[in-house]
Amino acid sequence: MLILRLWNYMRGYVIIKIEGLSLEKFINACVQKGIYLWEIKRINYTTIEAKVGIKGFKVLKRLSRKCGCRVYISEKNGYPFWAHKVKKRKMLLIGAFFSCILLMIASSFIYSISIVGNDKVSKEEIADALNKVGMKAGVNRYFVDIRDIENRLLMELHDLAWVGIELKGVYAKVEVVEKVPIPERVDKDIPCDIIAAKNGVIEKVIARNGDAVVKKGDIVSKGDKLVTGVITRENLPNPLYVHSYGEVYAKTYYEATKSMPTVELKQEPTGEKHKKYMLRIGSMELSIGGGEIPFTTYITEKSIKAPFFWRNKDFPVEIIVEEYLEVNETQVDLNIDEIKKVLHSDSVQELMKEIPAEAEILNSTIDFYQVEDIIYGNMIIEVLEDIAEQKKIDL
Amino acid sequence: MKRTENIKKNIADALELPQDIVLDLPKITMVGNLQLCVENHKGIIEYTNNQIRIYTKLGILRVLGKNLLLKNIVLEEIVIVGEIKQVEFYD
Numbered sequence: 001m002l003i004l005r006l007w008n009y010m011r012g013y014v015i016i017k018i019e020g021l022s023l024e025k026f027i028n029a030c031v032q033k034g035i036y037l038w039e040i041k042r043i044n045y046t047t048i049e050a051k052v053g054i055k056g057f058k059v060l061k062r063l064s065r066k067c068g069c070r071v072y073i074s075e076k077n078g079y080p081f082w083a084h085k086v087k088k089r090k091m092l093l094i095g096a097f098f099s100c101i102l103l104m105i106a107s108s109f110i111y112s113i114s115i116v117g118n119d120k121v122s123k124e125e126i127a128d129a130l131n132k133v134g135m136k137a138g139v140n141r142y143f144v145d146i147r148d149i150e151n152r153l154l155m156e157l158h159d160l161a162w163v164g165i166e167l168k169g170v171y172a173k174v175e176v177v178e179k180v181p182i183p184e185r186v187d188k189d190i191p192c193d194i195i196a197a198k199n200g201v202i203e204k205v206i207a208r209n210g211d212a213v214v215k216k217g218d219i220v221s222k223g224d225k226l227v228t229g230v231i232t233r234e235n236l237p238n239p240l241y242v243h244s245y246g247e248v249y250a251k252t253y254y255e256a257t258k259s260m261p262t263v264e265l266k267q268e269p270t271g272e273k274h275k276k277y278m279l280r281i282g283s284m285e286l287s288i289g290g291g292e293i294p295f296t297t298y299i300t301e302k303s304i305k306a307p308f309f310w311r312n313k314d315f316p317v318e319i320i321v322e323e324y325l326e327v328n329e330t331q332v333d334l335n336i337d338e339i340k341k342v343l344h345s346d347s348v349q350e351l352m353k354e355i356p357a358e359a360e361i362l363n364s365t366i367d368f369y370q371v372e373d374i375i376y377g378n379m380i381i382e383v384l385e386d387i388a389e390q391k392k393i394d395l
Numbered sequence: 396m397k398r399t400e401n402i403k404k405n406i407a408d409a410l411e412l413p414q415d416i417v418l419d420l421p422k423i424t425m426v427g428n429l430q431l432c433v434e435n436h437k438g439i440i441e442y443t444n445n446q447i448r449i450y451t452k453l454g455i456l457r458v459l460g461k462n463l464l465l466k467n468i469v470l471e472e473i474v475i476v477g478e479i480k481q482v483e484f485y486d
Binding site: 023024027028030031032034036037038039040041042048050 | 438439440441442443444463464465466467468469470
C-alpha cells in the first residue's frame with residue numbers, strides 16, 4: 001500500500017538486523033510492548049531482518065538486552081534521516097534556494113520582443129518607438145506598466161489604431177493594428193479638379209461641374225487632369241474656381257502573364273529508405289548518424305522531435321530525423337490544351353482581384369506563346385470604369 | 396470449562412453472533428496462496444523461511460511454505476506473505 005509506505009517514510013524507519021537464538025520470543029516481546037515490526041525476514045538460523053519505526057527502535061534496544069539478542073541498524077530510511085542529512089549540508093540548501101531566486105529574477109526580464117500585425121509601418125519604426133516609451137529587451141517586466149506603454153506607443157505612432165502587448169514568460173509579443181487611411185474627400189465648397197486614378201482611354205466624360213479638358217479617345221495616364229475646376233471665360237475678368245465633380249468613364253486594361261512548363265517531372269518512390277539523425281542545439285546542427293545518402297535521386301522528409309515543451313516555448317534542443325526516399329524520375333509531357341485552360345483560369349482569377357466590382361468588362365484576350373518547354377499566357381482584360389478622382393486646387 | 400464453552404457456542408448460534416468474537420477463536424484469512432492473515436493469535440512460536448508456527452486458542456497453527464515473510468505483526472494480527480503450501484492445526 002502506497003499510503004502506508006508514504007506514512008512510514010514520513011515518520012522514518014530503520015532496517016535492523018537482530019541476532020540471537022530465541023528470536024521468536026523477542027518478536028513476541030516486541031508485540032507485547034506495542035512495537036510495530038514489519039517485513040520480518042529470516043536471513044539465517046540466528047539472524048532476522050525487520051523494519052521498525054524510530055520510536056519503536058528506542059524501546060526495542062532496551063528490550064534486546066533483556067532477551068539476550070543483539071540489534072544492529074543496517075539501514076536508515078525516511079524523511080527524518082534525510083532532513084538530518086540535509087541539515088548538515090546547509091550550503092547545499094542555500095545554493096538551491098539562491099538558484100531558485102536567481103531563476104525567478106532572470107525570468108522576470110523581457111528578453112525578446114516580437115512585433116506582429118504591421119504592414120505599412122516598419123518594424124524598426126515600431127521598435128524605436130517602443131524603445132522610446134521604455135519597452136526594450138532587458139527591461140524588467142514588473143517595472144513596466146503594459147497599459148501605459150500601449151497608450152504611449154499609440155501617441156508616439158499616429159498610424160496605429162490599436163496596440164496590444166502580451167507577455168509570455170520572457171518574451172513580449174507586440175500586436176499592432178494599423179489605421180486604414182480614409183479616402184480623401186474634398187469638401188463641397190472647396191474648389192477642385194478631377195484627375196485620372198488609372199491609365200486608360202477616355203470613353204465618356206460627364207462633367208457635372210467644371211470644364212472637361214479631355215475628350216473621347218484621349219489617352220490619359222494616372223494623375224492627368226480630366227476636368228478642371230478653374231473656369232476661364234472671355235467675359236470673366238478673373239478665373240472662377242469651382243468644386244468640379246462628375247464621372248469620367250475610360251477603358252482601362254488589366255494585364256497578367258502566367259507561365260507553365262509543358263513537361264512535368266514525375267517522382268515515383270521505389271520504396272528504398274535512408275534515415276539520418278541530427279541533433280540541433282540552438283542554431284548548431286550535429287549529425288548523429290546515418291552517413292552518406294546512397295541514392296542519386298531522392299526526396300527528403302524532415303521531422304523534428306522536440307524532447308519537451310515548456311510554456312509554449314520551443315526547447316532549443318531538438319532531434320531532427322531526415323528521411324530520404326529514393327525516387328525514379330520520369331518526364332511526362334502534359335496536354336497543351338489542358339495547360340492553356342489552367343493558365344486562362346489562373347489569369348482570370350488573378351485579374352478579377354484587381355478589377356473593381358462596378359466596372360464593366362468589355363473584352364478579354366489571351367495570347368499564348370511557347371519558349372522552349374514553357375508556355376506563357378498573356379491575358380488582357382479591357383474594362384470600362386469610372387476613373388474620376390477629386391483633387392484640391394492649390395491656390 | 397467445557398460446559399461454558401458449549402453455552403457460549405449455543406448463544407452465539409442463537410443470536411448469530413460471529414463465533415470468532417464470542418469464542419475467542421483465531422480468524423484466518425487467505426488470499427490465494429500468497430497471503431495469510433491470522434487475527435486473534437496468542438504469539439509466535441517459530442519462524443523460519445519454510446515454517447511458521449503460531450500459538451492460538453485452538454492449539455498451534457502451523458503454516459508451511461516457501462520464502463515466508465512476516466509482513467507485519469501486531470498484538471491482534473499476523474500477516475504472512477510468501478508461497479503458502481499447507482496450513483494445519485495440531486496440539
